[in-house]
Amino acid sequence: MQSAYLSHDDIHRQARECVIPVVAYTGDAGTVRMTDQDLSGSIGLTRLSTTGSFRKVRTARLAATSTGNEMMILSVGLRGDFRARQDGWDASLSAGTAVLYQAGHEWELQMRGDSQAQVLRFSRDALPAAARDVGDTGPGLSTRSPATALLGRYLHQLDASAAGLSPRQRADAGEAAIVLLTMALRDTRTAMPDASDPVFLDLLQAYVRDHLADSLTVDDLARLHHVSARHIYHLFERAGTTPGAYVRTLRLGTARDILADPAQAGLSIKQVAAMTGFPNVRTFYRAFQQRFETTPDGFRHDHRPPFSA
Template identity: 35%
Template structure:
């Protein structure tokens, strides 16, 4: 997106709605103006340097949630001025160096009575929900600037925003994953979770494998969809699965074939046709399913169901 400057409240509504999610504005001072400079780290993961001059209230109203749904979390790292985040009948007072999380699937208010400076990290819901138990209870709660985890996160985001223009796309992607991990660590610390909770590349890979299990019956579920749900690029997803000796496509296919094998050998499912089982597990073409099954198990689905042994 780059840098955008707004000289009026009307322009600012457009800037923040394009930068984040559809929003509205209230209680704006007459001389209000602002700027937002956004860097895309990964698909769906951005960091935005936001400066506002004059008072304002930013609203994600119930109507906007309904007519313009989004599946993201936003984390505001507060660096200057006064502000507060209100969501789910909770209010997080923003102090320099601290921050607060808010969820775009539910209404919220951002109150800024003075000039402010924020760094806003936007992350798809899935990566954080996979990493932070009880995350719904954390929206609208302040992350103290004095907390060690918050200090690490704040230092990283400030440095990342400052040098992002000088990074390659691959470096931005790597640092985007780091930003998500650091945010998850800080949120877990706020929630009192054990610091040994899964994080990093292995935690992400486990989360992606779990996601595949949840979507075995979705024929439109592809490696690209898997990557998008976790806020990473297809290339990064391929690297993660490559470290485990496979690829996203091969892993999805393997898990679908294993599910088909279980169904075909389950007496309780003997009434289901082979074609029906294949279609249910995302194989839209019977011939493709049979060939893949033979490569994996050395026999056709029909032979397996008939009780024959592999050749």
């Protein structure tokens, strides 16, 4: 993962040399920070953070070349004010909205003020055959639908974690993003994922892993992911467990790993309990002992590394 504030010269150089060459314009007082990650040979993810004025333009001259003809771009607004233009349409974006357009045609993306956007670039061939004509007559996606919100949260999470994944895992994560995009492109009345969708289950489980210290009731998960509590229960049931059992197992397993880690020896039992979602330390002791047949203190003592002179 490469992340840096870019100078004006860097911005113009990268605009010329990137996979889809463009022309970049920046205001004198603005700043641009970019995080760029290749997920696979045909899928990449970029986060753009700007202050002031910033524009990326695929000019008519560049569009006349063959570069990027089969590439697509999905821009998702995270913060601030955006506009995207292509082939006569003009889409105004804000946080939570998205637009899909053809990278090889003429287009313009403008960001104003303190703004942040997630940009997914991918080959049109990555889409299912039935969805490959998207964007031929204008923006394929510009909506606040729950499915688009779900896709936006997934890309945000992927941006934060992709650097720690193996190449195979990054490729799989990129393919999962395309699955979610395909879902969002369907009619919004049927765009919500099916309760048996393994991609959605993976997304829920990843959210739990990243928020163990938070409240993780079924109602919380349903509200945050724009599905019903009934769907959440059904999804975990098909995986052979319940939401509550999954959360508790993950919390206790994470607490066990922390207690066994010499680098975390300075943390008190109360701190470990709070980090893994047990605000009441007595509840933590009881649950830990029931699961591992020892107390947290006893487990830490038994897994203390041997003294070395």
